[in-house]
Amino acid sequence: MSESGGVKTLIIDGQELSARSGQTILEVARENDINIPTLCHLDGLSEVGACRLCLVEIKGSNKLLPACVATVFEGMDVSTDTERLRKHRRVILELLFAERNHICAVCVSNGHCELQALAQSQGLTHINLPYRNPVLAVDASHERFTADHNRCILCTRCVRVCAEIEGAHIWDVMGRGTDSIVITDLHDNWGESNCTRCGKCVQCCPTGALFDKSKVGSDHPKYPDFLPYLNLMREAQ
Numbered sequence: 001m002s003e004s005g006g007v008k009t010l011i012i013d014g015q016e017l018s019a020r021s022g023q024t025i026l027e028v029a030r031e032n033d034i035n036i037p038t039l040c041h042l043d044g045l046s047e048v049g050a051c052r053l054c055l056v057e058i059k060g061s062n063k064l065l066p067a068c069v070a071t072v073f074e075g076m077d078v079s080t081d082t083e084r085l086r087k088h089r090r091v092i093l094e095l096l097f098a099e100r101n102h103i104c105a106v107c108v109s110n111g112h113c114e115l116q117a118l119a120q121s122q123g124l125t126h127i128n129l130p131y132r133n134p135v136l137a138v139d140a141s142h143e144r145f146t147a148d149h150n151r152c153i154l155c156t157r158c159v160r161v162c163a164e165i166e167g168a169h170i171w172d173v174m175g176r177g178t179d180s181i182v183i184t185d186l187h188d189n190w191g192e193s194n195c196t197r198c199g200k201c202v203q204c205c206p207t208g209a210l211f212d213k214s215k216v217g218s219d220h221p222k223y224p225d226f227l228p229y230l231n232l233m234r235e236a237q
Contacts, residue, residue, distance in 0.1 A: 006020060006021040006022075007019070007020065007021070008020070008021055008023075008072045008073060008074050008076070009074060009075070010028070010072050010073070010074070010075065010076040010077070010078065011076070011077045011078065012025070012028065012029055012032065012034055012078045012080065013034060013078070013079060013080055013081065015032065015034070017032055019072045021072075022071055023071065023072055024047070024067060024068060024069060024070060024071055024072070025056060025065070025067035025068075025070050025071075025072060025076075025078055026038070026041065026054055026067040026068045028072055029067065029078075029080060034080060035080075036054045036056065036067050036080050037053045037054065037089060037118055037121070037122070038051065038053055038054045038068060039051040039053055039114060039115065039118065039153065039155050039206055040068075040155040040156065040157065041054065041068045042157055042160075042161075042204055044165065045157065045160045045161060045164060045165070045204075046160055046164060047068045047069045048156055048160070049066040049068055049069045050154065050155060050156060051092070051153070051155060052066060052092055053089055053092055053093075053118070054066055054067040054068050055067070055085060055088060055089075056070075056078050056079060056080050056085065057078070057079040057080075057082055057084065057085060058070075058076060058077065058078060058079075059076075059077035059078075059079070060077075064085070064088065067080070086122065086123075089122050090122050090123070090124050093115070093118060093119050093122060093124050094124065094127050094128060094129050095129065096115060096153050097115075097119070097124075097127050097131075098127055098129040098130065098131050098132060099132055099134075099153075099178065100132070100134060100136070100149075100150050100151065100152060100153070101131075101133065101134070101136070101150035101151070102115065102116075102150075102151060102207070104116055107151065107207075107208040108208045108211045108215075108216050109151075109207055109208035109211065109222075110208075112221045112222060113206070113207050113208060114206035114207065115153060115206060115207050132178070134150070136148075136149035136150045136152075136181070137149055138150070139189055139190045139191075140213070141189040141190055141191030141192060142190040142191040142195065143191060144197060144199070144212065144213060144214070145190070145199070145202050145210060145211065145212055145213065146210070146211055146213055147182075147184075147190055147209065147210055148208060148209055148210075148211070149181055149182070149209065150209075151207045151208040151209040152181070152182060152207070152209040153206070153207055153209070154173065154180055154182065155206060156173060156182070157201075157204045157205060157206065158171045158182060158201035158204065158205060158210060159171040159172055159173060159182065161200045161201055161204050162200065162201055165200055166196060166198050166200050168194065168195070168196050168198075170184050170185060170193055170194055170195050170196070171183070171184060171201060174187060199212070202222070203222050204222070205222065
């Protein structure tokens with residue numbers, strides 16, 4: 001099948017597929033029920049390529065490309081599940097667990113955590129890296145929600161949903177490297193910030209970093225799937 005009318009032909013995991021020009025590898029893979037693990041990606045939000053869990057192999061290139069931002073080209077041959085990629089993803093997950101304090105047994109999101117689910121799906125049974133064990137703040141100043149920075153993986157979903165969907169621009173990232181931390185306003189307490197109390201940041205958080213106080217101790221899955229709908233409504237306006 002040749003390139004025609006903005007259509008690209010590519011191969012993903014041995015399957016010959018068609019894609020629209022400008023589509024990302026991740027979009028094409030999900031349209032064809034090919035699973036590529038992600039953490040920072042969420043439908044309806046811009047892509048930042050932060051977590052690097054969606055890296056894939058491209059035939060003819062030694063580099064691993066992030067599927068969430070890499071666009072397809074004619075004749076591309078993509079592998080999404082090789083031993084090299086599995087090892088890479090397990091190392092990334094180990095780094096995430098070691099960098100902060102992720103103790104699943106006492107976490108409010110135990111059983112509803114995307115980081116926990118990914119670790120299980122990737123066969124991560126233990127951590128070989130030394131834990132940093134940072135002492136980070138827990139901001140419970142908000143009347144409805146709590147921010148536990150010990151659980152944050154810096155996916156910036158909260159930053160993007162607040163800016164792109166809610167339009168409030170309350171959340172941002174301060175610092176560099178391992179000292180990075182998400183903040184509200186100019187590092188004000190969450191309860192003293194200009195937060196609109198919409199709860200979108202809490203719903204899209206993949207871990208127990210942001211949670212609803214009223215649901216602690218109960219079964220409380222988050223529902224990030226509402227974001228594509230909100231994004232469509234925003235674009236319609």
